[in-house]
Structures are given as C-alpha cells and as structure tokens.
Amino acid sequence: MQTDKPHYLSGERMWLRAHLVDALNHRPMFMSRYVYVELFNPFGELVRRAQIRPDSTGAYAGYIDLDQGLPEGGWLVPGQVCRVGFKAVNPSGTGEEISGTVYNSREEEVTRFSSLKLGMGFFVFIPAEGERYHAVCATGRA
Structure with a gap:
C-alpha cells in the first residue's frame, strides 16, 4: 500500500495505490476484483472504507476523502513537550x-x-x- 504523503489533515483527500503480488516471485496477481481499504481511528473503530478496482496495469489506485469532521486522533501527553x-x-x-x-x-x-x-x-x-x-x-x- 502506498499513499501520496505521510500525514493528512481533516478535509484532505488521501490517494492510495496497492499492488497484489506473488510472495515468491513478486509478479502481479490478479486474484481479486477489488481491494478494500479501511481507515480506523485510534480506538479501533472503522472510520472509512473504500472499494478499489484494478487499472489496466493491475494496480489498484483510488482515494479516501477525510471529512472535515474527522478527529485528529492524537493525544496530548501531560508533562511532555x-x-x-x-x-x-x-x-x-x-x-x-x-x-x-x-x-x-x-x-x-x-x-x-x-x-x-x-x-x-x-x-x-x-x-x-x-x-x-x-x-x-x-x-x-x-
């Protein structure tokens, strides 16, 4: 799984790309019509799910929109910078x-x-x- 950048803010679009390959020879596998990408919050609750179809090269490319209302997901640790x-x-x-x-x-x-x-x-x-x-x-x- 690849994303277009390492960090995101609420309201942004997260671009994704996945490749299904054989573990032994690293050649593309076309066993699935879809890849399901799921985004969970820090409490393990499902926030978003995307169903992505392969393109002509066998890569699965798509995106997940991160709503403005999504929490940032971090914590402030008392006594620490x-x-x-x-x-x-x-x-x-x-x-x-x-x-x-x-x-x-x-x-x-x-x-x-x-x-x-x-x-x-x-x-x-x-x-x-x-x-x-x-x-x-x-x-x-x-």
Whole structure:
C-alpha cells in the first residue's frame, strides 16, 4: 500500500495505490476484483472504507476523502513537550493565514502561534494534567 504523503489533515483527500503480488516471485496477481481499504481511528473503530478496482496495469489506485469532521486522533501527553499541527481554512475551503493564542481554563496565555504557509502551522507546548485548552485566532484580513 502506498499513499501520496505521510500525514493528512481533516478535509484532505488521501490517494492510495496497492499492488497484489506473488510472495515468491513478486509478479502481479490478479486474484481479486477489488481491494478494500479501511481507515480506523485510534480506538479501533472503522472510520472509512473504500472499494478499489484494478487499472489496466493491475494496480489498484483510488482515494479516501477525510471529512472535515474527522478527529485528529492524537493525544496530548501531560508533562511532555507536544507539537500540535493545524490547518486554517476559509469558507471556500482554501488555506487562510492566521495567528492566535492558546489559553488554559483560567484564561492564562500558554503560547502564541501563526500559520507558516497556506494556513498550516504548528505550535509547541507542555500540557498540564487535567487541564483544558482553547485557541483564539485572527486572520490577517480586516
């Protein structure tokens, strides 16, 4: 199984390519009309399933759309340095340059951030046990 890149964000399209080959001679096998690709969340629950047919070369190529509503699937580990990635999009779905501040539940500033390119960026902080965080963002537009 191959994908077009190693990491994805909600709302992106994951392009896939699979090859069925004989384990002994590595020659293509045409035993199946379809390959089923399944995407699971960290809790083992099925999130997406795609049925992919082979092309004329015997390769199975297709995609899975990752809905905007899919959770990011990661955890913040209390007491450890955590790197949090983000992508800001405008109503038309294109990346939007933003900046913002992360606050804890007492409204204390934890860290600041800004997008680096096409609305994507990251920030680093050390989360506290049992603490909740939220971000306040602003675009560069008036």
